[in-house]
Amino acid sequence: MASAASSLVSATALVMMALIMMLGGSSTCHAARHLADTTTAPAAAPAAVPGIPDVPKPPVVPAATLPPMPAVPTVVPAVGAVPPIPALPKIPAVPAVGAVPPIPALPKIPAVTVPSVPTVPNTAALPPIAMPAVPAVPKVTLPPVPAAVVPKVGGALPPVPAVPKLTLPPMPSIPAGVPVPFVASPPSA
Numbered sequence: 001m002a003s004a005a006s007s008l009v010s011a012t013a014l015v016m017m018a019l020i021m022m023l024g025g026s027s028t029c030h031a032a033r034h035l036a037d038t039t040t041a042p043a044a045a046p047a048a049v050p051g052i053p054d055v056p057k058p059p060v061v062p063a064a065t066l067p068p069m070p071a072v073p074t075v076v077p078a079v080g081a082v083p084p085i086p087a088l089p090k091i092p093a094v095p096a097v098g099a100v101p102p103i104p105a106l107p108k109i110p111a112v113t114v115p116s117v118p119t120v121p122n123t124a125a126l127p128p129i130a131m132p133a134v135p136a137v138p139k140v141t142l143p144p145v146p147a148a149v150v151p152k153v154g155g156a157l158p159p160v161p162a163v164p165k166l167t168l169p170p171m172p173s174i175p176a177g178v179p180v181p182f183v184a185s186p187p188s189a
Contacts (some may be wrong), residue, residue: 176182
C-alpha cells in the first residue's frame with residue numbers, strides 16, 4: 001500500500017515538474033512583455049506619394065435601430081387546478097400455500113434382471129494345433145570375389161594430331177559504284 005502511494009506521489013511530482021518547465025521555459029510571456037515595453041506611439045502617417053491618388057474613406061454606415069424588446073412578465077399566470085391522481089385498483093390476494101395440492105407419489109420402478117453371460121470353454125480342452133516342421137536352411141559358402149583389375153591411368157597419352165594451317169583466299173573487292181548499305185555513313189540529322 002505504501003509503495004502504491006509513493007509511486008502516485010512521484011508520478012504527480014513528475015507531471016508538476018514537467019508543467020513548470022514547459023510554462024517557465026516558454027518564451028511567449030517574455031516576448032509579449034518585451035513587446036509591450038518596447039512599443040512606442042504609432043508614427044505619423046507618411047506623406048502622400050505624388051502620382052498615387054489618395055484612398056477614399058469608406059462611407060459611414062448608420063447604426064441599425066432595433067425595436068425595443070418587450071418586457072418579460074415577472075408574474076407567471078396561474079394554471080388551472082391539477083386534477084387529483086386516481087386511486088389504484090386493489091390487487092387480489094394471493095392464495096395461501098396450503099391450498100396447493102400435494103405432488104403425487106412416483107410409481108415404483110421394477111428391478112431389472114440381467115441374463116448371465118455364458119462361460120468361455122477352457123483352452124486346455126481344445127485339441128493341439130499341428131504345426132508343420134520348418135526345414136533347416138543349409139549353410140551356403142560363397143566363392144571368393146575375384147580381385148578387380150584396374151588399369152593404371154597415367155603415363156604417356158597418345159599425341160594429338162596437328163591441325164593443318166589453312167590459308168583463306170583473298171576477299172574479293174567490291175566494284176566502285178555499287179551501293180553497300182552497311183558501309184555507308186549514317187544519315188546526317
